[in-house]
Amino acid sequence: EAQVTQNPRYLITVTGKKLTVTCSQNMNHEYMSWYRQDPGLGLRQIYYSMNVEVTDKGDVPEGYKVSRKEKRNFPLILESPSPNQTSLYFCASSLKRTGTLSNQPQHFGDGTRLSIL
Amino acid sequence: SQQGEEDPQALSIQEGENATMNCSYKTSINNLQWYRQNSGRGLVHLILIRSNEREKHSGRLRVTLDTSKKSSSLLITASRAADTASYFCATDVGSGGYQKVTFGIGTKLQVIP
Numbered sequence: 556e557a558q559v560t561q562n563p564r565y566l567i568t569v570t571g572k573k574l575t576v577t578c579s580q581n582m583n584h585e586y587m588s589w590y591r592q593d594p595g596l597g598l599r600q601i602y603y604s605m606n607v608e609v610t611d612k613g614d615v616p617e618g619y620k621v622s623r624k625e626k627r628n629f630p631l632i633l634e635s636p637s638p639n640q641t642s643l644y645f646c647a648s649s650l651k652r653t654g655t656l657s658n659q660p661q662h663f664g665d666g667t668r669l670s671i672l
Numbered sequence: 673s674q675q676g677e678e679d680p681q682a683l684s685i686q687e688g689e690n691a692t693m694n695c696s697y698k699t700s701i702n703n704l705q706w707y708r709q710n711s712g713r714g715l716v717h718l719i720l721i722r723s724n725e726r727e728k729h730s731g732r733l734r735v736t737l738d739t740s741k742k743s744s745s746l747l748i749t750a751s752r753a754a755d756t757a758s759y760f761c762a763t764d765v766g767s768g769g770y771q772k773v774t775f776g777i778g779t780k781l782q783v784i785p
Contacts, residue, residue: 559714590775597760597777598715645714658703658722658764661773663714 557582561646561664568636569672576631576667578646585651587629588613588661589621591642598645604629605651636671643668678761678779686784691748693779695761696741703764704737706746708757709778715760718746753785 559580568574580587588603590613600613604623618640620632629648633640647661679694695704703722707715721728721737721744728735734747748755758778765772 595777598775600772600774647715658705658720660705660717660720661715663716665714666712 557662559646559648559662559664561644561667563667564665565668567670567672570637571635574633574636574669576633576644576646576669578629578631578664579627580629580646580648580662581627582648582662583626584648584662585626586659586661587623587646587648589619589629589631590645590647591615591640592645592666593642601631601644633669636669638671641669641671678759678776680779681777682780682782684782684784685751687751687753689751691751691755691781691783693746693759693781695744695746695776697744697761697763698742699765700739701763701765704735704744705762705764705773706733706735706744707760707762707775709760710757718759748781751781751783753783755781756783757781 562577585606589601590598592598599615601615601619602613602621604610607623607626610621610623623629644667646664649659649661677696685691703720705720706718708718709715719730719733719735721735732749737744758780760775760778762773762775
């Protein structure tokens, strides 16, 4: 089954304790992206990756890191989490989003709810 | 600021009625897509309309696009309780290389059985 898998689904942690949210897709997609969803603000893009070893900042990258060493995986790293990073996080993937393939629909994971105390 | 903004933010209708949601955006776009999000789940792609199209249908969904007004609407006909979800518009902006997609805030639809 084609899917985007995020882990963990829920996490409560404390300020300053490094954490990683994993994201894996099995559709051989080039493009992957991380979003956070907050009430009244919709989905905001954190980072995206056009392909292996190619990553770039989205609209709200501060406090986050990503890496893309393999095509299927795109982990989100919070080196020193703070309470303002409490949010619902989504990973998404699609075929490449350039040129004539710019309209590719994104496939989303089921989300990771992070609470940082 | 958000590229796409949905209106209304919340909508409650009876089963069998039609539901209309609107999306306005600020800059010229290449495509506009609608997504659905069930409570506690990720977004699911519904339909895409290109900037040179005015209307598109998919099952009970009808999407219109008015580029002169920078707006789109999503109509769900003969709604069902299972249509209860949040609906988001997403705009594709850019030329040549990477096309950035920006999501709106969403419309929360409740269909009452």
